[in-house]
Amino acid sequence: MPKPRKIIIDTDPGQDDAVAILLALASPELDVLGITAVAGNVPLSLTERNARVICELAGRRDVKIFAGCDAPLSRKLVTAEHVHGKTGLDGIQLPDPDMALSAGHGVDFLIDTLRSEPAGTVTLCPLGPLTNIATAFCKAPDIVAKVCEIVLMGGAYFEAGNITPAAEFNIFVDPEAAEIVFKSGVPLVVMPLDVTHKALTTRARVEAFRNLGTHAGAVVASWTDFFERFDVAKYGSEGAPLHDPCVIAYLLKPELFRGRHINVEIEKQSPLTLGMTVADWWGVTDRAANAMFMGDVDAEGFFALLTERIGRI
Ligand code: RIB
Numbered sequence: 001m002p003k004p005r006k007i008i009i010d011t012d013p014g015q016d017d018a019v020a021i022l023l024a025l026a027s028p029e030l031d032v033l034g035i036t037a038v039a040g041n042v043p044l045s046l047t048e049r050n051a052r053v054i055c056e057l058a059g060r061r062d063v064k065i066f067a068g069c070d071a072p073l074s075r076k077l078v079t080a081e082h083v084h085g086k087t088g089l090d091g092i093q094l095p096d097p098d099m100a101l102s103a104g105h106g107v108d109f110l111i112d113t114l115r116s117e118p119a120g121t122v123t124l125c126p127l128g129p130l131t132n133i134a135t136a137f138c139k140a141p142d143i144v145a146k147v148c149e150i151v152l153m154g155g156a157y158f159e160a161g162n163i164t165p166a167a168e169f170n171i172f173v174d175p176e177a178a179e180i181v182f183k184s185g186v187p188l189v190v191m192p193l194d195v196t197h198k199a200l201t202t203r204a205r206v207e208a209f210r211n212l213g214t215h216a217g218a219v220v221a222s223w224t225d226f227f228e229r230f231d232v233a234k235y236g237s238e239g240a241p242l243h244d245p246c247v248i249a250y251l252l253k254p255e256l257f258r259g260r261h262i263n264v265e266i267e268k269q270s271p272l273t274l275g276m277t278v279a280d281w282w283g284v285t286d287r288a289a290n291a292m293f294m295g296d297v298d299a300e301g302f303f304a305l306l307t308e309r310i311g312r313i
């Protein structure tokens with residue numbers, strides 16, 4: 001087997017972040033160098049706690065977890081308890097974590113790791129607002145060229161927004177940070193709502209998690225049961241979009257996804273469209289392509305991979 005791919009997961013757990021982290025920790029193809037928590041779905045005090053809960057659930061108390069930024073670069077934090085519940089991991093009561101948070105700020109962990117690892121060997125996997133990544137890039141511009149690739153969940157084009165009619169949550173929370181990342185020149189792979197809304201937790205798929213007969217399988221089924229109620233009520237869909245695991249699944253089986261290498265820019269001016277990802281899907285501008293923007297996924301293959309890996313925990 002080739003050497004595992006080194007990744008850092010930047011996250012705001014969130015049930016879907018939690019499933020993504022479990023998928024990564026269950027996959028020997030990946031070497032999770034650390035997890036940096038960011039304020040997003042719920043405040044930082046909960047996202048860092050939740051990251052520890054998830055790693056303990058996976059039996060991985062060895063994973064380094066850092067608290068990062070507790071607010072966007074220049075705006076008031078917007079959270080999403082209406083989707084994820086008060087704790088951010090509603091759906092099942094899990095024990096309080098007793099593994100310690102790593103000392104130091106998540107942004108400094110990003111900087112130190114990218115400076116110490118060989119150039120081009122570390123992939124960043126942001127699953128929440130891009131505040132930590134942007135702050136690291138501003139504080140240490142030398143690390144930008146050392147990043148192998150950024151594979152992130154965020155944005156929307158054909159699917160329109162989920163927190164406003166125009167914007168997806170991760171980008172909307174910190175559009176200034178998103179602009180820094182999208183203009184950084186780092187190779188980007190973007191999992192927007194256009195693709196995550198095709199990865200729905202149908203009844204059969206949730207039951208497949210439950211039928212694993214493992215504690216992790218039961219927890220994931222409880223999280224997805226809880227997580228879906230908001231999207232089912234809003235979209236009338238069967239199940240909820242499992243957004244963040246698409247990022248990790250891409251690293252494991254990129255062939256599950258299809259998209260286009262296009263220009264994507266971030267709207268920051270208009271209150272009406274703040275945080276919109278303006279994706280030049282049809283190539284109508286001469287703006288340089290900066291992102292592989294995904295539009296389709298083999299949902300059956302995605303859930304088969306996810307269920308098999310969760311079954312390993
Ligand atoms: O819009 C969906 C994204 O926002 C997901 O990453 C979810 O966890 C929230 O962070």
Ligand code: CA
Nearest residue numbers: 014017127128
């Ligand atoms: Ca997230």
